[in-house]
Amino acid sequence: MGNFKGKDILHGNQFSRKDIDGIINVASGFEKELKKKDSLTLLRGKILATLFFEPSTRTRLSFEAAMQRLGGGVIGLGSVESSSVAKGETLADTVRTVSQYADAIVIRHPRTGSAKEAADAVPIPVINAGDGTGQHPTQALLDIYTIKKELGSLKNLTISMVGDLKYGRTVHALAELLSLFQARLYFVSPLALRMPEEITSGLRAKGIEVIETEDMLKAASGSHLIYMTRIQKERFADLSEYEKVKGSYVLNKAFLDRLKKKITILHPLPRIDEISADVDDYPGAAYFRQMRNGVFVRMAVLAMIFGKA
Amino acid sequence: MGNFKGKDILHGNQFSRKDIDGIINVASGFEKELKKKDSLTLLRGKILATLFFEPSTRTRLSFEAAMQRLGGGVIGLGSVESSSVAKGETLADTVRTVSQYADAIVIRHPRTGSAKEAADAVPIPVINAGDGTGQHPTQALLDIYTIKKELGSLKNLTISMVGDLKYGRTVHALAELLSLFQARLYFVSPLALRMPEEITSGLRAKGIEVIETEDMLKAASGSHLIYMTRIQKERFADLSEYEKVKGSYVLNKAFLDRLKKKITILHPLPRIDEISADVDDYPGAAYFRQMRNGVFVRMAVLAMIFGKA
Amino acid sequence: MGNFKGKDILHGNQFSRKDIDGIINVASGFEKELKKKDSLTLLRGKILATLFFEPSTRTRLSFEAAMQRLGGGVIGLGSVESSSVAKGETLADTVRTVSQYADAIVIRHPRTGSAKEAADAVPIPVINAGDGTGQHPTQALLDIYTIKKELGSLKNLTISMVGDLKYGRTVHALAELLSLFQARLYFVSPLALRMPEEITSGLRAKGIEVIETEDMLKAASGSHLIYMTRIQKERFADLSEYEKVKGSYVLNKAFLDRLKKKITILHPLPRIDEISADVDDYPGAAYFRQMRNGVFVRMAVLAMIFGKA
Numbered sequence: 001m002g003n004f005k006g007k008d009i010l011h012g013n014q015f016s017r018k019d020i021d022g023i024i025n026v027a028s029g030f031e032k033e034l035k036k037k038d039s040l041t042l043l044r045g046k047i048l049a050t051l052f053f054e055p056s057t058r059t060r061l062s063f064e065a066a067m068q069r070l071g072g073g074v075i076g077l078g079s080v081e082s083s084s085v086a087k088g089e090t091l092a093d094t095v096r097t098v099s100q101y102a103d104a105i106v107i108r109h110p111r112t113g114s115a116k117e118a119a120d121a122v123p124i125p126v127i128n129a130g131d132g133t134g135q136h137p138t139q140a141l142l143d144i145y146t147i148k149k150e151l152g153s154l155k156n157l158t159i160s161m162v163g164d165l166k167y168g169r170t171v172h173a174l175a176e177l178l179s180l181f182q183a184r185l186y187f188v189s190p191l192a193l194r195m196p197e198e199i200t201s202g203l204r205a206k207g208i209e210v211i212e213t214e215d216m217l218k219a220a221s222g223s224h225l226i227y228m229t230r231i232q233k234e235r236f237a238d239l240s241e242y243e244k245v246k247g248s249y250v251l252n253k254a255f256l257d258r259l260k261k262k263i264t265i266l267h268p269l270p271r272i273d274e275i276s277a278d279v280d281d282y283p284g285a286a287y288f289r290q291m292r293n294g295v296f297v298r299m300a301v302l303a304m305i306f307g308k309a
Numbered sequence: 310m311g312n313f314k315g316k317d318i319l320h321g322n323q324f325s326r327k328d329i330d331g332i333i334n335v336a337s338g339f340e341k342e343l344k345k346k347d348s349l350t351l352l353r354g355k356i357l358a359t360l361f362f363e364p365s366t367r368t369r370l371s372f373e374a375a376m377q378r379l380g381g382g383v384i385g386l387g388s389v390e391s392s393s394v395a396k397g398e399t400l401a402d403t404v405r406t407v408s409q410y411a412d413a414i415v416i417r418h419p420r421t422g423s424a425k426e427a428a429d430a431v432p433i434p435v436i437n438a439g440d441g442t443g444q445h446p447t448q449a450l451l452d453i454y455t456i457k458k459e460l461g462s463l464k465n466l467t468i469s470m471v472g473d474l475k476y477g478r479t480v481h482a483l484a485e486l487l488s489l490f491q492a493r494l495y496f497v498s499p500l501a502l503r504m505p506e507e508i509t510s511g512l513r514a515k516g517i518e519v520i521e522t523e524d525m526l527k528a529a530s531g532s533h534l535i536y537m538t539r540i541q542k543e544r545f546a547d548l549s550e551y552e553k554v555k556g557s558y559v560l561n562k563a564f565l566d567r568l569k570k571k572i573t574i575l576h577p578l579p580r581i582d583e584i585s586a587d588v589d590d591y592p593g594a595a596y597f598r599q600m601r602n603g604v605f606v607r608m609a610v611l612a613m614i615f616g617k618a
Numbered sequence: 619m620g621n622f623k624g625k626d627i628l629h630g631n632q633f634s635r636k637d638i639d640g641i642i643n644v645a646s647g648f649e650k651e652l653k654k655k656d657s658l659t660l661l662r663g664k665i666l667a668t669l670f671f672e673p674s675t676r677t678r679l680s681f682e683a684a685m686q687r688l689g690g691g692v693i694g695l696g697s698v699e700s701s702s703v704a705k706g707e708t709l710a711d712t713v714r715t716v717s718q719y720a721d722a723i724v725i726r727h728p729r730t731g732s733a734k735e736a737a738d739a740v741p742i743p744v745i746n747a748g749d750g751t752g753q754h755p756t757q758a759l760l761d762i763y764t765i766k767k768e769l770g771s772l773k774n775l776t777i778s779m780v781g782d783l784k785y786g787r788t789v790h791a792l793a794e795l796l797s798l799f800q801a802r803l804y805f806v807s808p809l810a811l812r813m814p815e816e817i818t819s820g821l822r823a824k825g826i827e828v829i830e831t832e833d834m835l836k837a838a839s840g841s842h843l844i845y846m847t848r849i850q851k852e853r854f855a856d857l858s859e860y861e862k863v864k865g866s867y868v869l870n871k872a873f874l875d876r877l878k879k880k881i882t883i884l885h886p887l888p889r890i891d892e893i894s895a896d897v898d899d900y901p902g903a904a905y906f907r908q909m910r911n912g913v914f915v916r917m918a919v920l921a922m923i924f925g926k927a
Binding site: 294 | 353354356386387397399401403405406407409410411
């Protein structure tokens with residue numbers, strides 16, 4: 001694994017396959033340690049600043065839990081306040097100021113490229129927790145960690161990604177990371193929400209087998225794991241179009257019965273109705289475990305950038 | 310005392326008289342320990358999540374102080390954020406997600422029954438910090454703790470409850486807990502805001518002497534302690550009716566002079582004008598001490614659910 | 619240095635020259651200690667409550683970082699919540715309640731005199747973090763600390779203050795503190811925003827040389843340090859008047875070239891355009907270091923009021 005001490009975590013593509021193996025190992029080590037003892041002290045005295053210029057409570061709480069589980073402290077801006085702190089001030093000035101108080105920064109911002117801009121302004125490590133339609137690298141890492149943990153290996157997997165593949169930042173980044181492990185990928189979506197051409201062609205250029213289809217059952221039948229995403233109403237100009245596709249991508253008990261094989265199910269959450277509640281007790285339903293894995297992976301990333309992994 | 314490790318704290322009636330004695334002892338122990346040393350470490354490494362779907366800053370700060378005084382950490386949602394986290398997501402999904410980050414949850418929610426719903430969704434302990442017109446058990450416990458501490462005993466007490474007894478969640482729960490200790494109770498209110506019939510009859514069925522009256526002076530004259538509550542304007546259809554009763558339930562220096570005996574005064578706060586500022590220096594005015602006791606009681610409850618009491 | 623244990627920090631004029639020397643020493647000691655070790659434990663187990671009735675995220679984060687770097691904990695109200703906690707409740711009742719949970723309070727409030735009012739209501743120490751047009755003593759202290767650190771001494775300095783000297787709470791307090799050290803002061807502002815007469819006459823009565831001018835270059839040429847402030851549009855009835863003066867008080871690379879001498883530059887931040895980004899790399903540009911010094915100074919103040927300095 002590369003040395004991430006003092007480094008920014010901005011983009012999924014900054015990790016080699018070796019890096020990812022390393023991060024998984026560190027995260028897995030923390031997961032085991034937390035089972036044995038209540039309290040770690042690796043980052044005692046360190047302060048993480050969370051700057052959320054748009055709400056993402058899930059991600060914020062996950063980072064705060066990760067930092068505290070390592071013995072560190074947190075100071076933070078909520079989205080309401082952050083809009084006031086930035087009033088008339090450049091993003092660079094805001095993060096420069098915050099960098100005087102904290103030892104690392106997690107930033108969420110609606111503008112693509114903003115995390116890079118923040119990182120360039122300060123000498124302390126900056127973690128991108130989502131910059132518009134851009135990146136959210138710790139999300140991709142926790143997805144990979146969950147796949148490894150649920151399936152035992154990242155090798156020779158076939159994975160279906162379902163739903164909004166056009167706008168879904170999560171599936172773009174995950175597909176990219178999975179390409180390091182020679183996965184076979186099904187992309188299941190309505191035509192209007194297909195995976196962008198540059199991504200599929202990029203994957204194929206790396207020798208990854210990509211199958212695009214509208215048929216979720218067919219894809220799932222050939223897959224070890226299905227990664228569901230939400231289809232957002234507001235993406236559709238024609239609402240009747242939305243109502244039509246919405247129904248076709250619902251994973252429920254009936255679907256699992258038709259499937260006639262075991263499968264692992266992930267979802268970045270929140271879900272609305274694309275996974276029914278009657279699936280929650282299914283052994284392969286891993287989406288809440290996925291949330292917990294986010295804490296271990298973020299612990300690993302934090303320990304790494306502080307040079308303590 | 311029962312074993313509360315891993316248990317939810319949802320309703321005042323889950324405590325036996327022995328449980329309450331036990332909680333008082335644990336809280337009292339923490340109160341003494343905090344006088345001797347700055348810092349306890351009983352819950353080091355544990356994380357409490359505070360989920361406030363409606364504002365109750367007082368309760369939130371009290372829980373956060375309690376958790377930190379035991380060495381634990383806190384992650385939390387304010388009411389502004391919590392509305393966004395829940396957008397389109399079920400309460401069960403929200404608490405299931407948060408349960409992946411934290412070791413226990415405190416929840417405040419406007420809907421009666423929501424705390425139970427949250428508790429049923431997750432394996433970690435959930436503390437109800439107010440669910441609509443339902444329960445707020447740690448408030449009742451801190452009231453009991455304060456009465457014990459101020460009066461030396463919970464036995465053979467006569468207690469007046471004054472103000473809005475119809476809608477006041479606090480007085481309902483307190484009356485119920487006091488019934489375990491054979492208290493005599495005066496219920497002092499305007500007719501429109503009388504204690505609900507099912508509560509008074511329930512108390513009487515347990516052999517508790519209940520006296521309902523509109524005369525605060527008469528009740529106080531026979532009582533060891535007076536529990537004041539706020540009468541809310543918005544409860545009255547006829548505003549002139551409100552103005553009339555409002556004046557009759559003001560506890561001020563003049564009232565205490567007429568009373569010709571010492572009495573202990575509690576109030577869940579905030580007060581508006583039902584207790585005058587000229588009462589604040591009166592030795593029996595215990596409503597700010599009551600706030601402090603809330604921290605000790607919540608420390609006890611937290612220690613108990615983590616199996617560390 | 620006086621004994622500040624248990625004392626309120628309300629006004630810049632409560633400090634003698636000896637006190638300021640002492641605070642600088644304590645802050646400097648913490649700055650050095652933090653370079654050697656990650657974690658201090660001086661205030662372990664102590665809780666600071668931050669009550670911000672108007673937003674000042676910069677100040678809040680600085681106090682939170684200071685408290686955590688000393689090992690203490692923080693509970694807090696944001697400006698959104700604080701408005702709800704205070705609904706119908708007196709400020710005195712709010713701080714009395716909070717004083718039951720915390721060991722010290724930092725308060726920011728739009729009303730002049732509110733910090734004193736809060737301090738009078740509670741036995742625990744209260745730090746004024748800005749009360750309307752009144753005081754913000756830790757800001758003045760961090761400015762003094764920065765001047766000492768950047769220039770090596772507080773003696774025999776000539777300092778220019780530039781911009782809005784009429785409404786600028788910061789420059790009023792700083793001028794007062796600097797008068798303890800016999801500084802020579804240039805006050806540079808448009809006529810409409812001159813330093814209030816009572817301040818200049820008060821300084822002169824103490825034997826301080828005060829030069830008022832509209833010429834920033836002249837003032838800077840004779841100064842060791844220039845303290846820039848923002849000129850707020852909304853102060854001007856006639857907008858064309860604003861546009862005229864605005865341009866004259868911009869510190870940029872071109873100005874520094876014309877200046878032909880080294881100078882130290884401070885600014886309380888946020889800046890809008892009164893200091894150009896092309897100045898940020900100038901060795902004397904100390905405004906971000908000034909932010910960091912705020913943490914050390916606030917650590918000193920916190921340690922002092924807890925009797926641990």
